[in-house]
Amino acid sequence: MFGSSGIRGVANSEITPMFALDFGLAVGSLYPEVMIGHDPRVPGEMIEHAVVAGLLSAGSKVVKAGMVPTPTLAIASRDYGCGIMITASHNPARYIGMKVFKDGMSFDTRQQEEIEDILKNGSFSYAGWEKTGGLSTVNSALEEHSGSILRNVSSAGLKVVVDCGCGAASVLTPYILKEMGCEVITLNSQPDGRFPGREPEPVDETLGVLKNTVNATGADLGIAHDGDADRMMAVDDKGRFIGGDKMLAFFAAREAKKAIAVPVDTSRVIDDILDGVKISRTKVGDVYVAQELKKIGGEFGGEPSGAWIFPKISLCPDGIYAAARLVELVEKEGTFSKLLDSIPEYPVKRKAFPCQDKNTAMAKIAGELGKLGDVNTLDGVRVDLDDGWILVRPSGTEPKIRITVESANKCDELFNKASEIVRRAIP
Ligand code: MG
Numbered sequence: 449m450f451g452s453s454g455i456r457g458v459a460n461s462e463i464t465p466m467f468a469l470d471f472g473l474a475v476g477s478l479y480p481e482v483m484i485g486h487d488p489r490v491p492g493e494m495i496e497h498a499v500v501a502g503l504l505s506a507g508s509k510v511v512k513a514g515m516v517p518t519p520t521l522a523i524a525s526r527d528y529g530c531g532i533m534i535t536a537s538h539n540p541a542r543y544i545g546m547k548v549f550k551d552g553m554s555f556d557t558r559q560q561e562e563i564e565d566i567l568k569n570g571s572f573s574y575a576g577w578e579k580t581g582g583l584s585t586v587n588s589a590l591e592e593h594s595g596s597i598l599r600n601v602s603s604a605g606l607k608v609v610v611d612c613g614c615g616a617a618s619v620l621t622p623y624i625l626k627e628m629g630c631e632v633i634t635l636n637s638q639p640d641g642r643f644p645g646r647e648p649e650p651v652d653e654t655l656g657v658l659k660n661t662v663n664a665t666g667a668d669l670g671i672a673h674d675g676d677a678d679r680m681m682a683v684d685d686k687g688r689f690i691g692g693d694k695m696l697a698f699f700a701a702r703e704a705k706k707a708i709a710v711p712v713d714t715s716r717v718i719d720d721i722l723d724g725v726k727i728s729r730t731k732v733g734d735v736y737v738a739q740e741l742k743k744i745g746g747e748f749g750g751e752p753s754g755a756w757i758f759p760k761i762s763l764c765p766d767g768i769y770a771a772a773r774l775v776e777l778v779e780k781e782g783t784f785s786k787l788l789d790s791i792p793e794y795p796v797k798r799k800a801f802p803c804q805d806k807n808t809a810m811a812k813i814a815g816e817l818g819k820l821g822d823v824n825t826l827d828g829v830r831v832d833l834d835d836g837w838i839l840v841r842p843s844g845t846e847p848k849i850r851i852t853v854e855s856a857n858k859c860d861e862l863f864n865k866a867s868e869i870v871r872r873a874i875p
Contacts, residue, residue, distance in 0.1 A: 449560075449563075449564050449567065450555070450560040450563075450564065451844065451845070453537060453547060453554070453733065453734065453735065454533075454535075454537075454545055454546050454547035454548065454554070455471070455545045455546045456536050456537070456539060456543055456544075456545030457543065457544070457545060458542050458543055458544075459489075459490075459491035459494075459495070459542060459543065459544040460491065463491075463495065463543075463544050463545060465494060465495065465497075465498035466498075468495045468496075468498035468499045468502070468546075469498045469499070469501055469502040469505075470502060470567055470570075470572070471499055471502060471546060471563075471567065472498065472499035472500060472501060472502020472503040472504075472505070472506070473502035473503075473505055473506050473566075473572040473573075473574075474502075474563045474566040474567045474572065475499075475502070475503060475506075475508075475530060475532065475548065475563060476502055476503040476504070476505065476506025476507065476508040476573075476581070477506045477566055477571070477572050477573040478530075478562060478563070478566070479508060479529040479530035480507070480508055480509060480529060481508065481509045481511070481528040481529045481530070482503050482508050482509070482510050482511070482525075482528060482529065482530045482531070482532060483510075483511045483512075483513055483521065483524060483525040483527075483528045483530070483531045483532070483586075484496060484499060484500060484503075484510060484511070484512055484513065484521075484531070484532045484533075484534070485512070485513035485514060485515070485516040485520070485521040485524075485531075485532075485533055485534070485589070486514075486515060486516075486533070486534035486535065487515065487516075487517070487518070487533070487534070487535040487615060487616040487641075487675055487676040487677075488515055488614065488615065488616060488618075488639035488640060488641040488675075489534075489535065489536060489541065489543075489544055489641040489675070490541065490641040490642060491544045491641075492515075492534050492535070492544065492641060495534050495544050495546075496512075496534045499532060499534065499546070500512070500583065503581060504580050504581035504582075504583065505572075505574060505575065505580060505581075506572060506573050506574065506575055506581070507573070507575030507579045507580060507581050508581045509581050509582055509584075510581055510582070510583050510584075511528060511583075511584050511585070511586055512583065512584070512585045512586070513525075513585075513586060513589040514585065514587070514589070515616065515619065515639060516589050516590060516593075516616060516619070517593075517615075517616040517617055517619070517620060517676055517677035517678070517767070517768060518533045518535055518537070518547060518616070518676040518677060518678040518764065519593065519677065519678050519761075519762065519764045519765065519766035519767065519768060519769070520589050520590060520592075520593040520616075520620065520677075520768075521533045521549070521589065522549045522552050522553070522554075522762055522763075522764030523552055523589075523592060523593050523596065523761075523762050523764070524586070524588070524589035524592055524593070525549050525552070526551055526552045526762075529550070530548065530549070530550055531548065531549035531550070532546055532547075532548055532549075533546065533547040533548075533549070533676065534546060535547060535616075535675065535676040536675065537648075537674055537675055537676050537678065537679075538648045538649035538650070538674035538675055538676075538679060539648065539649075539675070540643075540647060540648070541641060541642055541643045541648070547676075548560075548563070549764065551763075552762040552763055552764055553735075553738050553739075553742065553762070553763035553764060554734070554735040554738060554763075554764065555735075556735070556739055590619060590620060593620065593768070594620060594623065594624050594627075596761060597624055597761070597768060597769050597772050598624065598627055598628070598772075600760070600761065600769070600772075600773075601628060601772045601773060601775075601776040602628075602776055602779075602780075603628050603629040603779075604625075604628050604629055604630055604775045604776055604778075604779035605629045605630065605631075605779065606630050606631070606667075606668040606669065606775055606778060606779055607630070607631045607633070607665065607666070607667045607668050608625055608630045608631070608632055608633070608667060608668060608669055608670070608671060608775060609632075609633045609634075609635065609658060609661045609662050609665060609667045609669075609670040609671070609683075610622050610625065610632055610633070610634050610635065610637060610670070610671045610672075610771070611634075611635040611636050611637075611645075611646070611650075611655065611657070611658040611661075611670065611671065611672045611673070612634070612635075612636055612637040612672075612673050612677075613636050613643060613645060613646055613647075613648050613650065613654075613672065613673055613674065613675060614636045614637075614638060614639060614640040614641075614642075614643050614644060614645050615639070615643070615648055615673055615674060615675040615676060615677060616639065616673075616675065616676050616677045617637075617673035617677035617767065617768060618636075618637040618638060618639045619639065620677070620768050621637075621671065621673065621677070621767075621768050621771050621772075622634050622637055624768065624771075624772055625671075625771065625772065625775060628772065628775065628776070630775060633661065633665055633667065635657060635658060635661060643675065645657075648674050648675035649674055650672035650673060650674050650679060650680070650681040650754060651681070651689075652689040652691075655670075655672050655681070655683065655689055658670045658672055658683055659683050659687040659688070659689060660687065662683050662684075662685070662687045663686075663687035667685065668685050668778060668783075668784060669682055669683060669684060669685060669774070669775070669778055669784045670682060670683030670684075670687075671683075671771045671774070671775075673767045673768075673771075674754070674767070677767045677768055678734075678755060678764060678765040678766065678767055679753065679754035679755055679765065679767045680754055680756065680767035680768070680770040680771050680774075681695065681754045682695060682774060682784075684784040684785040684788055685783060685784050685785050686785045688785070690788060691752070691793070692751070692752025692753055692754060693714065693715035693717060693718075693752045693793075693796075694717075694788060694791055694793060695750075695752075695754070695756075696710065696714060696715075696718065696750045696751075696752055696756075697715070697717045697718055697721055697791050698787070698788065698791060699748060699750060699756055699770070699773075699774075700718055700721075700722060700725075700748055700750070701721055701722065701791075702777060703747050703748035703758065704722055704725045704746075704747055704748055705725070705747050706725065706726060706745075706746070706747065707725065707726040707727075707728065707744045707745065707746040707747065708722075708725060708726075708727055708728070708741075708746050708747065708748045708749055708750075709727075709728040709729075709730055709737045709740035709741045709744065709746050709749040710727065710728075710729060710730070710737065710749065710750060710751070711729065711730050711731065711732040711733070711736065711737060711751055711752075711827070712729045712730065712731065712732060712824060712826050712827050712828070712830050712839060713732055713752070713830075713839055713841075713852055714729070714751075714752060715752070715794060715796070715854055716794065716832075716836070716837060716854060717791065717792055717793065717794060720792065721791065721792070726744070728740050728744055728746070729824065729826065730826065730827075731826055731827040732751075732827050732841070733751075734751050734753075734755040734757065734765050737749040737750065737751060737755075737757060738757055738763040738764070738765075741757060741759055741763060742759075742763060745759075746759065747759065747760075750765075751765075754767070755767075756770040758770070758773070792856075794836070794854050794855065794856045794859075795854070795855065795856070795859040796852065796853065796854045796859070797852075797853045797859055797860070797863040798850065798851065798852050798853075799850070799851055799863075799867065800843070800846075800848045800849070800850045800851075801848060801849045801850075801851070801867075801870050801871070801874060802847060802848055802874075803842075803847060803848060803849045803874045804847050805875065806842035806843075806847070806848075806849060807842075808875070809842075809849060809870070809873040809874050809875070810828070810829070810840070810842055810849070810873075812872075812873035813829060813840050813849075813869055813870060813873045814829045816869045816872075816873070817829050817831045817838065817840065817866075817869065818831075820833060820838075820865075821833050827841060828840050828841025828842065828850075829841075833862070835855050835856065835857060835858045835862075836853065836854050836855025836856065836858060836859065836862050837853070837854055837855075838851065838852070838853050838862055838865075838866045839851065839852040839853075840866065840869075840870060849870055849874070851863075851866045851867065851870055853866055
C-alpha cells in the first residue's frame with residue numbers, strides 16, 4: 449500500500465472514505481496520540497474526517513492542525529506519537545493520500561508494514577464506548593514552523609517571485625520571505641484544491657508564468673512549490689528554471705561538512721564539487737534519503753525532484769525552509785545566475801522501455817552491465833565508468849524499465865550501449 453512517499457490514489461475510487469476509516473483504525477490501534485493535517489485538495493477534509501473517525505474509534509486522542517504544509521505537520525507532530533498528513537503531494541488535483549510521520553520523519557518500512565498488517569488482517573483494536581478518543585484543534589503549527597525557520601536564517605532584501613501553485617505553501621512562504629525583509633511578488637498563492645493556476649508539480653513545463661514574471665519584474669529569483677510544500681524548485685534572475693541536479697549541487701556545496709545522502713540517480717557533479725565529504729547513495733525516494741541521514745548524521749540530503757532535507761530543521765523534506773535558505777544564500781553571495789554558472793552540468797539522457805516481465809529482464813541487464821564495470825544494485829543497477837554512469841531501474845508503478853545515462857563527453861555513446869542492452873533483455 450505504501451509507496452516511497454505514503455499512500456496515494458484517485459479520490460473516491462482508489463482512496464475512499466471507507467478505506468480512510470480503516471486506515472485511521474489501523475493507525476489508532478498502535479498510536480494513542482495522533483496529530484492530523486491536510487493540504488488544500490478538494491477531497492482532503494472528506495478523507496481527514498474518515499481517518500479521524502477511525503482514530504477515535506480505536507481510542508486515540510486526535511489533535512487537528514488544520515490546513516498546513518507537510519513539513520509543518522511533520523515538525524508539529526513530533527510532540528505526539530504520530531502525525532498523519534492528508535495530501536497527494538505533487539500529483540494532479542483528483543488524487544489524495546496519506547503520509548505518516550514519527551519524530552518528524554516519514555514512517556520507515558517496518559512502521560509501514562505494521563499498519564499494512566493490521567489493514568490486511570482487519571485486526572483493529574476497537575475501544576469500548578467510554579474509551580473512544582477525544583478531538584481537539586491546535587493553531588500553533590504554522591507559528592512553530594515559521595519561528596524555527598526565521599531563527600535559522602538572516603534577513604535579506606531581495607525581490608522574490610513566489611509561485612505556491614495554490615498549494616499549502618500559500619499560508620507560509622510569502623509571509624516568511626516578507627518577514628526576512630524581501631519584496632515578495634506572489635503567484636497562485638491563494639490555497640485552492642482545484643489547482644487552477646498550474647499543475648502542482650514544480651517542473652520547467654509548469655512554471656512558464658513564474659519564469660516570465662521573474663523576467664518582467666527584474667526579480668532576483670523565483671521560488672516554486674508543489675501542492676504540499678515539501679518540495680521547492682527555483683528560477684534564476686535570468687528567468688531560467690534550475691534543474692534538480694544543479695539545485696542539489698548548489699545546496700550541497702554550502703551545507704555539506706562531513707556527510708550527505710542522495711539517491712542513486714543523482715548526477716556525478718556532486719562527487720566532483722564536494723571535497724572530503726562522504727556521499728551516501730540511497731534508493732530513490734526521499735524517505736530513504738532521510739533514513740540514511742539519520743544513520744550517518746549527515747548535514748544535508750536531497751533528491752533532484754526538489755525534496756531538500758536539512759536535518760537541523762527536521763528529517764522531512766522542507767520546501768519552505770529551503771526557500772528561505774536559498775534567499776539568504778543569494779543575498780550573501782551575489783547574483784544567483786552567476787553562482788549557478790560556476791556549477792558544471794553534464795549531459796543526461798533518459799528513456800523508458802515498455803516491459804511486462806521486469807524481473808527476468810533486470811536479471812539479464814544486471815549480468816550485461818556487470819561486464820562493463822563495478823555495479824551498485826541498491827535500486828536497479830548502476831554502473832560507474834571512467835567517463836560517466838548508466839542506471840537501469842524497473843519502474844515501481846508501471847510495466848516499464850527506465851534508463852538514465854550521464855556523461856560529460858560520451859553521453860550518446862553510453863546511451864546507445866545501454867539501450868541496446870535493455871532492448872536485448874526484453875523478450
Ligand atoms: Mg510533496
